Amino acid sequence: MRLLFIHSDHLEFEATEEAADGLGETEGVPMDGRMEDCVTVFISVESDDAESIDGVVENALAELDDVTGQLNTTDVVLYPYAHLSEDLADPDSAKTVMQDLEAGLEAEGYSVLRAPFGWYKAFEISCKGHPLSELSRHVSHEAPDEEPEDEPRAPS
Amino acid sequence: MRLLFIHSDHLEFEATEEAADGLGETEGVPMDGRMEDCVTVFISVESDDAESIDGVVENALAELDDVTGQLNTTDVVLYPYAHLSEDLADPDSAKTVMQDLEAGLEAEGYSVLRAPFGWYKAFEISCKGHPLSELSRHVSHEAPDEEPEDEPRAPS
Numbered sequence: 001m002r003l004l005f006i007h008s009d010h011l012e013f014e015a016t017e018e019a020a021d022g023l024g025e026t027e028g029v030p031m032d033g034r035m036e037d038c039v040t041v042f043i044s045v046e047s048d049d050a051e052s053i054d055g056v057v058e059n060a061l062a063e064l065d066d067v068t069g070q071l072n073t074t075d076v077v078l079y080p081y082a083h084l085s086e087d088l089a090d091p092d093s094a095k096t097v098m099q100d101l102e103a104g105l106e107a108e109g110y111s112v113l114r115a116p117f118g119w120y121k122a123f124e125i126s127c128k129g130h131p132l133s134e135l136s137r138h139v140s141h142e143a144p145d146e147e148p149e150d151e152p153r154a155p156s
Numbered sequence: 157m158r159l160l161f162i163h164s165d166h167l168e169f170e171a172t173e174e175a176a177d178g179l180g181e182t183e184g185v186p187m188d189g190r191m192e193d194c195v196t197v198f199i200s201v202e203s204d205d206a207e208s209i210d211g212v213v214e215n216a217l218a219e220l221d222d223v224t225g226q227l228n229t230t231d232v233v234l235y236p237y238a239h240l241s242e243d244l245a246d247p248d249s250a251k252t253v254m255q256d257l258e259a260g261l262e263a264e265g266y267s268v269l270r271a272p273f274g275w276y277k278a279f280e281i282s283c284k285g286h287p288l289s290e291l292s293r294h295v296s297h298e299a300p301d302e303e304p305e306d307e308p309r310a311p312s
């Protein structure tokens with residue numbers, strides 16, 4: 001799973017068109033929404049995540065706790081995003097992961113806005129611009145201490 | 157090189173803080189800017205791009221021509237973005253690629269707003285939300301016909 005965190009003054013979206021017939025989520029998610037002063041998390045669920053959805057969700061929740069703790073917020077937008085990986089999971093696994101992340105965060109007391117999978121969406125986002133306002137992480141279903149260290153990122 | 161194209165109602169940025177001492181561009185680029193009704197191109201220059209900067213710039217310009225032609229615009233924001241790849245080029249190569257892309261587009265008559273490399277930046281972007289409004293491409297310095305076909309992308 002690839003995660004891109006943007007510390008945002010706001011994120012707003014509106015679903016415009018189903019990306020393929022029958023693909024788009026229609027239940028349990030809003031077709032539009034807006035959140036202020038939040039962390040927006042763009043998420044690509046990857047093919048090997050499907051081997052252990054519970055494992056990758058658990059590890060992703062730990063990363064989310066870490067990042068939201070650094071940014072001192074409990075308001076989170078979960079936004080499915082295919083463009084962070086070239087090795088995407090099948091759509092059913094991806095939807096399950098997104099749903100499980102939402103349930104896990106809500107169980108921990110977070111306020112969550114989740115954008116629907118499988119729709120083209122208009123959006124507007126602002127990024128605060130401080131040094132921690134853009135972070136990316138790679139999470140697998142393996143135990144975190146088996147994972148390689150984050151590689152250093154050249155800033156841009 | 158990884159390219160993420162967002163067909164945007166607007167893109168606005170402001171440099172806030174140099175990411176490391178001496179790293180940030182300060183000449184030939186504005187420290188803030190805004191463009192309306194444009195294509196925003198988020199760009200990660202990758203390590204193997206440094207093997208032939210002229211080659212990768214030429215191939216990236218061909219992709220830019222293709223995408224801007226589909227979207228019927230000649231207004232382009234070039235935005236350096238480290239989070240699209242885990243195998244980034246050295247900063248000097250990345251800056252040269254960004255500068256050469258700008259010069260190449262301007263020589264073809266495009267209006268270009270280029271965001272500075274090496275700075276943390278606040279930004280706001282809107283995405284139009286039609287089916288072609290988000291596209292990603294991988295470009296190398298090899299001739300395009302040696303490259304593999306774009307892999308199909310599951311929408312999200």
Ligand SMILES: [Mg+2]
Pocket residue numbers: 258268269270
């Ligand atoms: Mg210029």
